[in-house]
Amino acid sequence: MKNNTMVYSFKNDYSEGAHPNILKAMMDTNGQQQDGYGEDDYSQEAVTILQDMLQNKNADIHLVSGGTQANLIVISSILRPYESVIAANTGHINVHETGAIEATGHKVNVVDSQDGKLTPEGIKEVLDAHTDEHMVKPRLVYISNSTEIGTIYKKNELQALQSFCKSHHLLLYLDGARLGSALCSEENDMSLAELSKLVDVFYIGGTKNGALLGEAIVILNDELKKNFRFHLKQRGALLAKGRVLGVLFAELFRDDLFFDLAKHANAMASKLSDTIKELGFHFLISSTTNQIFPIFPNEIIEQLNEKHAFYIWCQIDDKSSAIRLVTSWATKEEAVEGFINELKKIVLQK
């Protein structure tokens, strides 16, 4: 067993299976005969629930199995061969998808960012450097909310991006692998429906917020809707038993389960953060979502590692490093308390 029972993992938000409601719904619907490839009743139900939540019956919604799949399909469906996508250096598509975007033929233009977010200024620098047919033509802006380092976009920041994009013939795509955590952050100031009015296309991450698998691609811009299922099929994203994604998302958005799960994840992260701050430690970056990046002396990290699994994010100096702690819908409060007690004990011993 890689994660033996003595070690509790804060490595990521996909360490456990699915929320029990979802498994129950899968069992309840299991024997019903349904059409394949997403044309089943459950997928239709999930779409309707999401459209209602978005207050937008014209939103096109497609359920796929994972985030890299969602990203490569959405991006390649939009771009002409010579067009590129702009992303922050920390953007998931830039480093952590094994060149999935480039494999569909497109360049990722990178903007260096301290907080994982893009701004109109950063985008403008890319536009200014791409002036003629000897260079790619930037056409799409890729952002993540929450970002890969735990930060979130405020409503006015998204509005500024939308406005800039509209005036510069750019489209805006939001990767919502951890959208639940962003929207349930204490800093957040917009609803899912409001957010959906500020982008051309985005996806709602299920995998990292209680589903077994699954992300819901939401296309708002009419021009991006046409023949989207052809793209899905061509990239291997149409599951024969698409019903499983329908059941998952219908359950996740019935009675706000999605948001309840995200709130729990954030609360667990806050609980960790609060104590860590109280003990006098600093953070690589301030985060109000389910990923936090505290900085500890290396010897403390070693001791913590005995009973807890997590990633070392980066070295700060010779003596200390930032680690990443990720919480989720499944994180147990007693595990968080266990981590806190362990940390306190270590600090006291010194």
Place this chain on the structure above:
Amino acid sequence: MKNNTMVYSFKNDYSEGAHPNILKAMMDTNGQQQDGYGEDDYSQEAVTILQDMLQNKNADIHLVSGGTQANLIVISSILRPYESVIAANTGHINVHETGAIEATGHKVNVVDSQDGKLTPEGIKEVLDAHTDEHMVKPRLVYISNSTEIGTIYKKNELQALQSFCKSHHLLLYLDGARLGSALCSEENDMSLAELSKLVDVFYIGGTKNGALLGEAIVILNDELKKNFRFHLKQRGALLAKGRVLGVLFAELFRDDLFFDLAKHANAMASKLSDTIKELGFHFLISSTTNQIFPIFPNEIIEQLNEKHAFYIWCQIDDKSSAIRLVTSWATKEEAVEGFINELKKIVLQK
């Protein structure tokens, strides 16, 4: 409801969810913390079970979510940019995957086939027509077992293909979306382990034989193994909760469930075939697997359609057509009897 309760569907073998054992295993393992992206204990267990069944600890096994995904990843992982794959005109990759192979940059060379199978002679015609650098270089042979029209390869046929491929610098890939049905056909004369020694790479279809989703890619040829996970990630096939595929396949191959399910599917198809033959009808092609293609007068088809869903496969003449009836692990014997009774009633009425 697309499939109302009065209509029983023989449209495909993915109309229902998963076998109950699988759902139960998912619930039982749900709370265990595991590493992501297929590096979990359950995926490892599934691999071990499959390796044992193949009597080959060196087989590389990767679990992915669907057949088109498996095909496009395996094929693009093997071919150099100028190389092509040879397939029968009925081959799934030729028409029914929205150009997924071409989207990875490769041509599919087509061999016309009456029975859905390839032979050394058919392959040789393609080789003879591709002689220099002004044409693609065929490198891979794609076959399906069972084929898209229900036929299967006998051991000596696969041996002949393997031998031809080896002597002509070709690799052999077997699409096993319906491999269970093929191996459990009354005509079949080889085991899974024997089959695995006759190809370079193949996949075992879970989706169409009781799983919720999932196909197991099995790489036998050492030269094709290297860095395969990079391909998986790049094409969006590494699920964060890869555990779900591990649990599914471990369960499917524990205690031969996979074969039991396929046998049931075949038995249900045989029961349909036998009666249809007895009633004097002919078939488009002879099949001993879970897909059969009886030819009926159009008026009978219309009447059958009232209480049963199925696809009309092709027109035979002005008055009759071939339909496709597909059975599965979930096909109920009473539903088969219902179809038979209905057919008998219609015939008697005439």
Place this chain on the structure above:
Amino acid sequence: MKNNTMVYSFKNDYSEGAHPNILKAMMDTNGQQQDGYGEDDYSQEAVTILQDMLQNKNADIHLVSGGTQANLIVISSILRPYESVIAANTGHINVHETGAIEATGHKVNVVDSQDGKLTPEGIKEVLDAHTDEHMVKPRLVYISNSTEIGTIYKKNELQALQSFCKSHHLLLYLDGARLGSALCSEENDMSLAELSKLVDVFYIGGTKNGALLGEAIVILNDELKKNFRFHLKQRGALLAKGRVLGVLFAELFRDDLFFDLAKHANAMASKLSDTIKELGFHFLISSTTNQIFPIFPNEIIEQLNEKHAFYIWCQIDDKSSAIRLVTSWATKEEAVEGFINELKKIVLQK
């Protein structure tokens, strides 16, 4: 020397260099400083001359170096990722471009054709077989004029194709690698300007009609014009000294040189055909362009081969084969007479 001085080649229409007028123009303009990448005065002049000849100042014209390059750029510039191009089985893009179209991600849908030409009926069969998102979506029709086997399209045939395409949401692209020969054929009944009104995009072949290299892509449909130079650059088709293509095409279309050269090529082919017919031989297909396909007994072919180079096109039966004889702007009348005399001598000897 592969072609020793005793052997005259009828293998193709690119055996010699360029027409002397072109070389002279290159020398005359050599010292002038010009901007690069096709933004030189000579390229502009060539475009203007061609637009005048087409009676269409809105035609977008781009000069590239070769036919495969023209085909892959035009086709990939038009198609969305899931769209395909329809071609005759004899179409150059189908077999003789090493999968260049597939390498840009697109399937070629093939229509079997006896005379190298496409008809609305043939295209309709492809459309009828591609009905939903599980298959590619045909979007472009590729034809060659003259075809790869020497036949040409009459005006009414092109009109029928255009009409069919317009009513079926298809675009029409004409590969004019040998357009000069087609338009100067005795069967031809349309001008270059008339032809240009019947297609969405086409290219005028220079390489095979007197240029050193170069094809002129002509875009008529406004929707296909946007940002075309980005495609050219991305595929490596923008020559730094684009001036060379400008000088070539300006010279080729100044004073109708292009048509004069094609007429000569056709006349030489006719001269060969007429005698071959008189001597009682048949042809694989009737051609009035610069490629002819006479059928000879194999022993005659062997004897002809001693002093003449040509390709054996296909075997007819055990005793005879069709050969391909290609003439060009550079074919010497005395060489044609030499071939004729040789053939007569061989026939008389028998």
Place this chain on the structure above:
Amino acid sequence: MKNNTMVYSFKNDYSEGAHPNILKAMMDTNGQQQDGYGEDDYSQEAVTILQDMLQNKNADIHLVSGGTQANLIVISSILRPYESVIAANTGHINVHETGAIEATGHKVNVVDSQDGKLTPEGIKEVLDAHTDEHMVKPRLVYISNSTEIGTIYKKNELQALQSFCKSHHLLLYLDGARLGSALCSEENDMSLAELSKLVDVFYIGGTKNGALLGEAIVILNDELKKNFRFHLKQRGALLAKGRVLGVLFAELFRDDLFFDLAKHANAMASKLSDTIKELGFHFLISSTTNQIFPIFPNEIIEQLNEKHAFYIWCQIDDKSSAIRLVTSWATKEEAVEGFINELKKIVLQK
């Protein structure tokens, strides 16, 4: 006329046509019948001359029309789908080829470089950041000599790169668009033959050193040679009249014309540099090749621009900018003197 007769252009090294010897050779060989697609006698002769100069009969040499074409074919021929190429931020493939490399499916990993050159340290940083299958696998290192900003690699620098690449499973590719100028620089300390022993593959630029078009790809590493002509054909790089490239390169390397032309270009650049330095101006970067980047006050640039064409490279501060002056084989000494006199006059007036 974009370049009127009163303005002399230092914009680039491809403003004029070809060296007269080359045009003469084209005329002399024009009537000879030859096989197509690079299988002509002249291409063979060019290959032999180059192999002799490289002292390596096993070098595979392929002639193509341009630099972007050479880069995209070489790079895509080497990389597996998940592999990437490392380049300096100034590398031509990074920004100035419209995503040509990405269009073949591959990511370009960028190393920030002050002098346009790569070092083992810079490459190592990329390697250290790419550790598993969630990221691309760097496999090829791309360098330019001379670089895009006029600097060159010394022999020991290339040796260090070769050594690092060999020990890290990387291949080394040198873009020699301006290789002539690099090898004839006063700083250079290696011969063409010596350089060829330090890389796996490189190309010798003809276009920017006296040819009409054409670059010679030289493959040294045996593993990269196989089936290379398939790649050429598929990407549209096999010219039907490949003879033109053969004639060009045979002429260019007969009697060291290539080196004589590069020496002239460098001498003209030195003459400009020397005076500019004497007048007290600084340079953006020190260059001993045919591209120089002097920094002038903006008002001087405006005045120079009246009679001379050149690119403004970048802004230095509010009052001054760096310009790029490029010389070539065709640059006239009197034009250089004209520029110098103009500059002196402007400086004196102030």
